[in-house]
Amino acid sequence: MKTTIYTLIALVTLLTACNKTKVSSKRLAGEHWKVVKLTIGGTAATELPEMHFSDCDPYEEVCKGDWEIGEAHAEFAWGFNEKGKKFTLSNQYTSDGHAHGGHEQEELVELSENLSGVYDVVESSRKAMKFKSSSTVGYAGQEVILEIEKE
C-alpha cells in the first residue's frame, strides 16, 4: 500500500515537473483574466485592459486571445515555453492603416503591438500571473511588468 502511494506521488510529481508549459497554458486557456498592474519603465499605466484567452491546445494550434477595454478589442497570439518559464505575446490585429472603432480601439491596438514580446514568467499560479520583459516591440530597453489575475 505504502509503495503504491509513494509511486503515485512520484508519478504526479513527475508529470507536473515534466510539463509545466502545459500546466501554465491550461491555467489561461478559455479564461478571462484582468490586468491588475502594468508598468512601463517604472511608470504605471492608468487604463488597464482585460485579457480573454481562447481555449486551445498549444501542441495542436496557435493559441489566440483578445485584449479588451469596453467595446474595443485586439487579437493576440500567446504561448508558454521553456518549461513555463517564458511567455510570448504577439499582436495579431491588422488595422489596414486605421484601427476601426475610434480612439479607444486605436489605443488598444497600439498597446497590443507595443506589449508584444517574450516575457520572463515571474509568478504563475491558478489565480495570478506576473510577467516581465525588457524586449517588447514598443518598449525595447524599458522594463515592462504585466500582472494579471483570473476573474
Next chain:
Amino acid sequence: MKNSIIALSMITTIGLAITGCKKDDDLVDVPQPVVNEPEIITSMFLMLTDSATSTPFDTVAFRDLDGDGANAPVQWDTLRLNANTTYMMNVLLLNEIPTPADTISNEVAEEANDHQFFFNIAGVSLTHTYLDQDTNTPPLPLGLVNKIRTGAAGTGTFQVVLKHQPGIKDGQQTTGDSDVDVTFQTIIQ
C-alpha cells in the same frame, strides 16, 4: 507474485507517462507580431499670427509628400520673424497622400493625452510658451497652439518634435517615439 505485477504496472505507467510527456519542441510556434503602419504625416505648417494686430503673418511649411520615402521634401521653408515681436503659432499636420488630405493634427488633438510637441531653439533669441494642454492629471502641455516671442536679430534653428507617448506621457522629450521631427532654419530680422 502480486507485488511483482503491481511493480510492473507502476513501471509501465511511469514509462508511458514519460514517453507521453510532451516537450516544448512539440509546441506550435507563436506567430510573429503584426505591427500596423503608423499614421503618415507628410506635411507640417506653422501658422503665424502677429499677436499685437491679430493679423496673419506667415505660414511656414515643411512638405515631404512621400513621407519616409526616398524623395526629398518638396517644400522646406525658412522661418523668418521680426525682432522683438510676439506671434501666435498654430501647428497644422497633414497627410497629403490621400485626396483630400487627412488632417492629422485633429487626431493629435483627440489624443492630446498621448502626444506632446517640443520646440527646441538654438542660436536665436526666441522664447516659446504653450497655450494648450491635455486632460491628464495634472494637465500637461500639448503644443498645437503656442506663443513665440522674438528678441534681437540673428540666425539659428527652430526644431519641432512631436512625441507619441501612449499611456506614458510625462512632459519629457526623451519619452516615447517621434511622430515628427523637423528643424527650420530661422532668421530674426
